[in-house]
Amino acid sequence: MSSIDNTTRKNQQAELNDIQAEHNRKKRQLVKENEAQLSDIKDYYGEKKESLNEANQAAINHIRGRQQKVAEEASAERTRLSENYNARTQALQKTYDQKLNETRQKRQKQLARAKTDAETRVQKIEGDAQDRIQNVRERSSTELAQAKDKYNHDIAQINEFSEKRLEQQRGLNEQALKSETEHGKLVQDRQRERNEKELTKVKSTGDREIAFEKEQHEKKFARMNDANAKRYDQTQKQWVAKEENTNKMYSERLLHNKKENEEQLSLQNRRFQSTYEKNTEANREAFSIQKENLTKELAETRRDFAKAAAKYSEKADDPFYKVEDRGSYLRENPDFYILRAFVPEHEKDNVKVAIQNDKATVSGQRSFKDKMEDASSGKTVSSSNFQTFREEFQFEKPVITEGMTRERQGDWVVYHIPKGIPRFDRKA
Structure with a gap:
């Protein structure tokens, strides 16, 4: 009777353990689902925050590119004005040199002509020759002075015009750069303020949703604990009543089943001994065959490994087969x-x-x-x-x-x- 009671109690305890394990499994599953939902919410708000940061960076990069473009245009305009100034200066210098050469050539021709006339008619026209020479000198000096004054005047006008144009362009560039910089800072401040407001709003909303979800899960978990406790008490009462009925049934069938079990065990023992002897003989033969096959495969593997090692040993010292760092x-x-x-x-x-x-x-x-050639042997390497x-x-x-x-x-x-x-x- 005590054996039946112990067996029944063990069965009942096993079923109670199964119910408790099922309860723990559902509890862990619920906690895991809650954690997964919380992780999804965090991932969603993290991705949203990352997209806002990328949009801010794109706006800053656009402003920087625009400022750089304005500075490059101002530099190009300054270079163009400088080139125009140099070209006009070179043209004026060339014109001045041509006029000066022409004047010198004219003067040399007149001096030669006057000198020839003076040599043939020294006695008769010495005074006229001196007057002509003096006139030529005065006229040449006057033309040279006029050409110099004109050249200096033109150079001064060009310099003045270039300085004014360059100063105007510099002022326009500085004003545009200052305006663009202020606009970029204003846009950046507005964008940062919007982002901070959006981030605060998103964070506040996420915290409220997380708190609400946590509260709901705690309530659900408490309800499940109450239901499982009630179910456990009810199941325990049912097993107590069932235990009494089962004890009666076991006591009646115990003697009958004992004899049948002894006969069944004796038959199973004889069958087991016969099957064991047959399996032992079959395993011995299979082991012998596997040992022979394994010995052959091991010998072939050794031969293949020896061949592969011989190939590698020939290339080990060759730098052609090495990775260079x-x-x-x-x-x-x-x-x-x-x-x-x-x-x-x-x-x-x-x-x-x-x-x-x-x-x-x-x-x-x-x-x-x-390439190397050996003339004595006729060999080329x-x-x-x-x-x-x-x-x-x-x-x-x-x-x-x-x-x-x-x-x-x-x-x-x-x-x-x-x-x-x-x-x-x-x-x-």
């Missing part, structure tokens, strides 16, 4: 990534350094050809080597390639790459 490396500080790339002077045309949004790449190729290489460095943060600087230090080229705004991490 050129020694380039990347380090960083709070504001810049610093890339040192190995680019010797004689290889600078064959090496390419590319800076992208998320990585830096150092790639290139080089070749070498040589030639070789041609070609090699490509590639090194990549990943950036953990975005970079601004427009502000990158480049500096050569011996066989190394050093790149200073400014860091951009960090990416928003939704898991933080």
